[in-house]
Amino acid sequence: MKRSVPKKRRPLIIILIIVFLILAALTVDSNVRLVTTEYEIYSDKLPESFDGLRVVQLSDLHGDKYGRDNSKLYEAVIAAKPDIIALTGDLFDEYTDPDYAVTTCRELLKIAPVYYVSGNHEWAKNPRDTFSNMREVCVNVLRNDYVILEQDGESIVLAGVDDPNGPYDMISREDFVSEIRSETDDYILMLCHRNSEFDTWVDLNVDLVLSGHAHGGIIRLPGIGGLLIHRDDFRSKRVEGTFTKGDTTMVVSRGAGGNGFIPRFYNNPEIVVVVLRSN
Template identity: 40%
Template sequence: MKRILKLFLFIIGIYLFLYINNHWIVTTEHVYESEKVPENFDGFRITQVSDLHDAVFGDNQHNLVKEVQNTDPDVIFITGDVIDSNRYDLEQSLDAVRQFVKIAEVYYVIGNHEVATNKVNEIYEALNALGVHVMPNTSVTLKREGQSITVAGIEDPLNGYDTQSMLNQALSSVNRENLTILLAHRPEQFTTYVENNIDLVFSGHAHGGQVRIPGIGGLAAPGQGFFPKYTAGTYEADETVMNVSRGLGNSGFPFRIFNLPEIVIVDLKSKS
């Protein structure tokens, strides 16, 4: 009887551990300070959502939407893989997005899973219809009282174009004196972002390494293999800072371990 009770408690413990690791959303805050941040954008708040992979956080995504709303964002960036190519359900994936647009302006780039569905146009049309700013190798200028910053976005290399050519297209008409923010799904392309003098990059894709080993970091990430370099947090080289979100959902391996789903906040701060 005691063995059965111990086994039962062990199973319950494992279930609770996995449930918390895959459903307890945390918020990570960063500050990006630069002379290129205009005074009128001081305190401008960016909330990043990445790699939802069709995961569900409460009825009608209530828990996720509430967490995003609580960040009080000026803009929301979605950095790819809002859907999962292995269990494609666009309507379910859009439950959260259609609520995000009521909170703040939403800017979006695709990830490899959108490309893998061969339904990129369908996804773009659905997001455009919701009022999302879709960024397929393009850029926009955000203005505040006469001052401006640039937001650019590139698609995923799985669509057949190399990162440099997509950046060339996205940045072709950009005023590089402006703070330039890039939405790009893949963090392993960091060197290319640095070579193009991007100021601030938002990326995802690595799922935090899926399984995080305390004191070491992520175990494996797509495009980087075992013990990947870019899985979570900020990375800096020359004048470029890259923020990598651990993301929210899973693909392939069904569990996140020591790797809570994450929303990222970045507050802009003007040095001047």
């Protein structure tokens, strides 16, 4: 004898099914649809010739692809019209195809010059061969190093640091900035994977920092923000967006890849566009 669902329960069951379908659709969308977020960052220290410089930031890809041969990623970067592309760590990890980094960078280089710093996951395996291969295709791999960008007789510093998971004997952040300041007092754009280093860069008067690492908190809720955050971010909650303290601004990307275990929710993979503005 078949047992039917009581009529009083049917509306509740229908509602639950609808809610489940909405959550499932939102979860899928949150993991497959790239979004682009644009910020304008103002500074009276930025030379006028660099006003309007467009920096596309890609962070925490973790070897992920969007579309066939990553075509959707490249299309989104092209649409952002970058002057330079900044890769702020975790481009690849211990599970990534060894050729991914070079293949991805080779395509990005067709769009704009590429500057890269390591994240924590690259160091799960010895990444030095990959770094070397990236340099061979003309990626600027910044390992506690910097370059001077020049335009119309004016200049800024583009610098980048290894992740703390890198070599134990790397130069300290303080000594690195002192090294830069011994050569120039120009505006500094720093690439640094970990958002938790914000206060260090504030103390060192670095003008602008591009970071990632936090994946936006992975699971986000409206009005609450990221739920799954690193211990270092628990108090600050600096897991996505822009943060300013003193003369220092940090841009934290939500990242363009997954974390491998927990799906993103209400937190689409993100391409960041930073437009520099001179006051």
